[in-house]
Amino acid sequence: MKKLTLALMTLAFLMVGVQPSKACTSVIVSGRVTKDGRPLIYKNRDTRTLSNMTLVVQGPRYRYLGLVNAEDTTPVDVWGGHNEAGFAIVNTAAYNLNGNGGDTDGDGILIRKALGLCATLADFERLIDTVKKPMDVNSNFAVLDAQGGCAYYETGNYGFVKFDVNDTLVAPDGYLMRTNFGTTGNHKLDVGVERYQAITTFMKEACSEGHLDHDYLVTHIPRYMTHGLTKMNIYDFMPEKESDTTFFPFADYTVRYSTASVILVQGVKPGESPLNTVSWTIMGWPLTTVAMPLVLLPSGKLPAIVTNDGTGHSWLCEKALKLKSRAFSLKRGNTQDYCNIAVLFNKQGTGILQKLLPLEAEVMHRGEEALKEFRKDPKNAKAMESYYDWADAFIKEKYQVLFEEE
Numbered sequence: 022m023k024k025l026t027l028a029l030m031t032l033a034f035l036m037v038g039v040q041p042s043k044a045c046t047s048v049i050v051s052g053r054v055t056k057d058g059r060p061l062i063y064k065n066r067d068t069r070t071l072s073n074m075t076l077v078v079q080g081p082r083y084r085y086l087g088l089v090n091a092e093d094t095t096p097v098d099v100w101g102g103h104n105e106a107g108f109a110i111v112n113t114a115a116y117n118l119n120g121n122g123g124d125t126d127g128d129g130i131l132i133r134k135a136l137g138l139c140a141t142l143a144d145f146e147r148l149i150d151t152v153k154k155p156m157d158v159n160s161n162f163a164v165l166d167a168q169g170g171c172a173y174y175e176t177g178n179y180g181f182v183k184f185d186v187n188d189t190l191v192a193p194d195g196y197l198m199r200t201n202f203g204t205t206g207n208h209k210l211d212v213g214v215e216r217y218q219a220i221t222t223f224m225k226e227a228c229s230e231g232h233l234d235h236d237y238l239v240t241h242i243p244r245y246m247t248h249g250l251t252k253m254n255i256y257d258f259m260p261e262k263e264s265d266t267t268f269f270p271f272a273d274y275t276v277r278y279s280t281a282s283v284i285l286v287q288g289v290k291p292g293e294s295p296l297n298t299v300s301w302t303i304m305g306w307p308l309t310t311v312a313m314p315l316v317l318l319p320s321g322k323l324p325a326i327v328t329n330d331g332t333g334h335s336w337l338c339e340k341a342l343k344l345k346s347r348a349f350s351l352k353r354g355n356t357q358d359y360c361n362i363a364v365l366f367n368k369q370g371t372g373i374l375q376k377l378l379p380l381e382a383e384v385m386h387r388g389e390e391a392l393k394e395f396r397k398d399p400k401n402a403k404a405m406e407s408y409y410d411w412a413d414a415f416i417k418e419k420y421q422v423l424f425e426e427e
Contacts, residue, residue, distance in 0.1 A: 054195030074335035080137020092333035098129025106140035107167025107295025117206030118177035127157035218249030242309035254378035298401035305341025
């Protein structure tokens with residue numbers, strides 16, 4: 022029998038019996054501090070709906086690229102994305118803004134409306150002002166536009182408070198973070214404090230090391246393994262080999278069992294075409310999948326593996342979920358609270374994440390090269406369409422070779 026190591030330590034307090042269904046982590050960065058001058062908004066999406074996909078949708082005014090629940094092909098709710106005017110939006114639920122700590126049903130609907138109607142931050146503010154009250158929302162909405170605007174809107178049922186990341190008094194270091202509470206809310210109802218502590222530490226280190234750029238943030242935030250409260254780094258407990266089954270308490274890290282996808286929207290520099298806005302997307306659980314860039318093309322084409330495969334699901338997301346089940350292999354008890362980290366990373370380098378990182382690096386590199394050509398003329402889709410076709414074939418082949426997937 023395999024030697025079974027249960028790395029509980031003194032972490033019993035990490036186990037959370039009831040967790041919010043929407044427990045995302047977000048970051049916004051001003052273009053004044055990024056390497057290329059483009060603003061960024063980022064989101065780890067945590068949800069009970071673990072199967073996600075990306076769609077291109079024609080809204081009432083603008084066409085947009087949106088992150089949605091699998092099978093929501095209409096869609097009714099959208100959970101992040103950008104439109105052809107260069108407007109982008111993501112959110113994190115903020116459970117302390119309406120005074121009762123309850124969840125709401127309107128956040129995804131408001132994002133859908135905003136992507137279909139808004140071009141600027143001012144448009145978004147007018148939309149909130151005109152929506153029927155109460156709005157049935159409780160979110161930190163992160164928004165950017167093609168004019169360089171980038172801000173959080175702590176939004177409850179009856180209004181919002183704006184936090185402009187371009188304002189040096191509000192964001193002296195050029196970035197802000199949010200998890201599942203608003204800074205203007207009732208702090209007795211705060212949720213996600215441990216993840217807020219973790220992302221604060223991560224961003225401080227990233228800033229001091231000169232890493233406020235899209236490729237570093239989208240590939241490192243969702244794989245950050247230091248707990249905000251305990252300061253314990255899971256990588257420090259890396260098993261010798263994959264067969265050394267090591268179950269580790271897994272709650273309230275920046276990546277969670279409930280993390281279903283990641284989106285980082287990279288805006289544009291002043292004077293640049295709004296069509297150059299990019300949604301860097303990780304479809305599926307971040308430790309078992311890879312990041313790639315997505316843009317709005319005239320044809321509406323996307324990589325086939327991230328969008329509706331004809332069954333209402335994303336091929337890549339489903340493969341990521343299948344690999345994720347190897348890490349959460351317990352069949353009894355609180356199965357989602359214990360992760361077998363040996364199958365993800367080990368000192369022999371045979372873990373799922375370790376195998377995927379070189380693949381991801383190639384996908385990201387090829388994507389950057391295609392974007393260079395696309396940005397010269399966003400109406401010429403040839404480079405990105407070729408990249409999408411290449412990524413579909415390359416990723417499918419590598420998953421089959423690396424993981425013996427049919």
